[in-house]
Amino acid sequence: MAENEKLQIIRHSCAHVMAEAVMHLFPGTKFAIGPAIDNGFYYDFDFTDTTTGTKPTEDDFPAIEKEMRRILSGNFEFVRTEVTREEALKLFADQPYKVELINELPEDAVITTYKQDDFMDLCRGPHVASTKEINQQSFKIAKMAGAYWKGDVKRPQLTRIYTYCFAKPNDLKDYLKMLEEAEKRDHRKLGVQLDLFHIDPEDPGQIFWHPNGWTMYTTIQDYMRKRVLADGYKEVNTPAIMPRSLWERSGHWGHYQRNMFITESENRVFAIKPMNCPGALEIFKSRSRSYKDLPMRLAEFGHDVRNEPSGTLHGIMRVRGFVQDDAHIICTEEQVAPEVAKFCKLLKSVYHDFGFDELVVKFSTMPEDHVGDLATWERAEKALSDACHEAGLEYEIQPGEGAFYGPKLEFKLYDCLGREWQCGTIQADFQLPSAERLDATYIGSDNQKHHPVMLHRAILGSMERFLGIIIENFAGAMPAWLAFEQVAVVPVGPDFNEYADSIAQSLREEGFRAESYSNGDNMKSNIKVITSEHKTPYILVVGAKEKESNSVNVRFRADSGLPQKTMSIDEFKAYLAENTKNHKTTL
Numbered sequence: 001m002a003e004n005e006k007l008q009i010i011r012h013s014c015a016h017v018m019a020e021a022v023m024h025l026f027p028g029t030k031f032a033i034g035p036a037i038d039n040g041f042y043y044d045f046d047f048t049d050t051t052t053g054t055k056p057t058e059d060d061f062p063a064i065e066k067e068m069r070r071i072l073s074g075n076f077e078f079v080r081t082e083v084t085r086e087e088a089l090k091l092f093a094d095q096p097y098k099v100e101l102i103n104e105l106p107e108d109a110v111i112t113t114y115k116q117d118d119f120m121d122l123c124r125g126p127h128v129a130s131t132k133e134i135n136q137q138s139f140k141i142a143k144m145a146g147a148y149w150k151g152d153v154k155r156p157q158l159t160r161i162y163t164y165c166f167a168k169p170n171d172l173k174d175y176l177k178m179l180e181e182a183e184k185r186d187h188r189k190l191g192v193q194l195d196l197f198h199i200d201p202e203d204p205g206q207i208f209w210h211p212n213g214w215t216m217y218t219t220i221q222d223y224m225r226k227r228v229l230a231d232g233y234k235e236v237n238t239p240a241i242m243p244r245s246l247w248e249r250s251g252h253w254g255h256y257q258r259n260m261f262i263t264e265s266e267n268r269v270f271a272i273k274p275m276n277c278p279g280a281l282e283i284f285k286s287r288s289r290s291y292k293d294l295p296m297r298l299a300e301f302g303h304d305v306r307n308e309p310s311g312t313l314h315g316i317m318r319v320r321g322f323v324q325d326d327a328h329i330i331c332t333e334e335q336v337a338p339e340v341a342k343f344c345k346l347l348k349s350v351y352h353d354f355g356f357d358e359l360v361v362k363f364s365t366m367p368e369d370h371v372g373d374l375a376t377w378e379r380a381e382k383a384l385s386d387a388c389h390e391a392g393l394e395y396e397i398q399p400g401e402g403a404f405y406g407p408k409l410e411f412k413l414y415d416c417l418g419r420e421w422q423c424g425t426i427q428a429d430f431q432l433p434s435a436e437r438l439d440a441t442y443i444g445s446d447n448q449k450h451h452p453v454m455l456h457r458a459i460l461g462s463m464e465r466f467l468g469i470i471i472e473n474f475a476g477a478m479p480a481w482l483a484f485e486q487v488a489v490v491p492v493g494p495d496f497n498e499y500a501d502s503i504a505q506s507l508r509e510e511g512f513r514a515e516s517y518s519n520g521d522n523m524k525s526n527i528k529v530i531t532s533e534h535k536t537p538y539i540l541v542v543g544a545k546e547k548e549s550n551s552v553n554v555r556f557r558a559d560s561g562l563p564q565k566t567m568s569i570d571e572f573k574a575y576l577a578e579n580t581k582n583h584k585t586t587l
Contacts, residue, residue, distance in 0.1 A: 027052070081112065190471055216484050243268060340387030406429040410424070415473040554567055
């Protein structure tokens with residue numbers, strides 16, 4: 001058994017133990033589901049009808065954990081029993097959520113229960129043999145949150161209790177230590193500290209970018225624009241609102257409507273675009289195309305809006321309005337493999353410039369909710385698989401996780417805390433250009449009409465989310481090429497304000513982001529602001545000696561570990577130019 005699979009079994013078994021502990025402490029509780037998740041598990045409860053008339057708060061976490069340890073010390077076996085549907089309904093007659101799950105099972109389903117101590121749960125398993133296989137010091141209740149039953153806002157809101165759970169106590173300690181560090185790096189806190197952005201509670205999921213944050217945002221966007229144009233893309237822009245008829249033909253209306261904002265005008269229904277692909281194909285279709293025009297690489301920094309539930313929103317990581325570094329490659333079937341390989345090369349180079357060199361690739365195959373026939377999907381999956389081999393990529397299969405229109409590759413990177421982030425994707429789409437959808441065609445070398453393949457791809461994904469990732473990765477202390485303030489010039493006293501101003505101005509004239517702190521505050525106060533509120537990479541302190549020699553005293557940001565040094569202005573400019581040009585992640 002794989003190590004990860006074993007850990008997931010431990011976590012799910014521990015979820016049953018927590019459910020038992022909760023039932024002991026809060027009799028009359030109704031319990032729903034308790035799956036294993038990354039770093040632990042959760043269990044959903046309905047505390048509406050507890051015999052005590054109360055439901056737990058965070059103050060009850062120690063008591064629940066104590067009861068869990070008491071149960072674990074009993075060395076109770078997890079006993080699996082197969083039951084009939086009638087027996088299951090009788091066993092869980094006082095548990096409405098379990099009854100609903102039982103009634104939804106197929107007629108020929110094998111129904112099983114698992115029991116440890118005096119607690120029985122409806123469950124497919126598997127579980128550990130006994131409670132002694134769960135270490136009593138390897139779990140910790142994390143938090144409580146509201147969760148609608150089956151994610152439906154019209155159903156009861158349950159209480160979800162999240163718990164961290166690992167195989168060994170040291171693994172839990174390491175994870176808690178990582179969380180402590182992640183808390184310090186939280187982009188929402190740094191967003192306030194560095195004055196990057198804010199989100200109005202009355203406008204959830206929409207970002208108000210302040211000058212500091214927008215400077216970083218546009219720096220990344222400009223960087224990506226240069227990279228894709230150099231790689232053979234042409235930039236386009238498509239409308240923000242498009243008619244229902246287009247979304248129906250593309251398939252999004254039937255498969256994605258719940259996440260779309262709908263509007264009406266002149267008795268017609270429109271949708272604000274949640275994605276950019278139909279617009280790109282409309283550009284392709286606007287004139288006759290030949291096989292000689294392919295591949296056609298259309299890049300778009302498309303602003304999309306998706307109706308995400310407010311409870312899922314998280315800073316700038318999960319929003320409703322966002323921009324993707326999107327592109328659509330329209331090509332022949334034979335061009336899929338080389339185009340995917342070319343894309344992978346660009347993606348790895350871009351990630352390197354942001355300091356991410358470790359990648360994991362996931363291959364997502366046909367989901368249940370899909371368009372198109374099986375034969376077409378098999379061709380699309382084979383084309384993507386062949387492309388991976390050509391690009392020298394190893395991948396893990398994610399069965400049924402593809403987009404409704406095609407299989408995809410997902411690229412996951414790791415930050416300095418070892419956290420995994422899914423950013424880049426490329427999807428092979430044989431459906432959208434087909435006659436049944438948007439009917440895009442080109443004239444082949446045989447003078448006949450053919451339908452192209454569309455590759456949907458992004459490297460950063462959501463620009464907003466990616467910026468959130470790198471803010472946390474660098475704890476707000478950005479590499480010089482990304483910093484909203486690259487250089488702060490600080491005079492030691494008012495007599496040197498003019499010299500400081502002239503240095504800052506000469507740096508700005510050469511394209512650097514520099515500010516002069518000739519604002520009347522003393523040098524110590526200015527440096528405190530620069531280091532704590534701006535995290536500026538370079539502080540140039542100037543006084544009589546520097547003015548006389550036309551030089552600057554360079555103080556590097558503390559995280560660099562570099563000692564301060566005196567440089568001529570031209571030397572410093574050359575140093576900064578080299579650093580930013582090569583996108584160095586160190587100072």
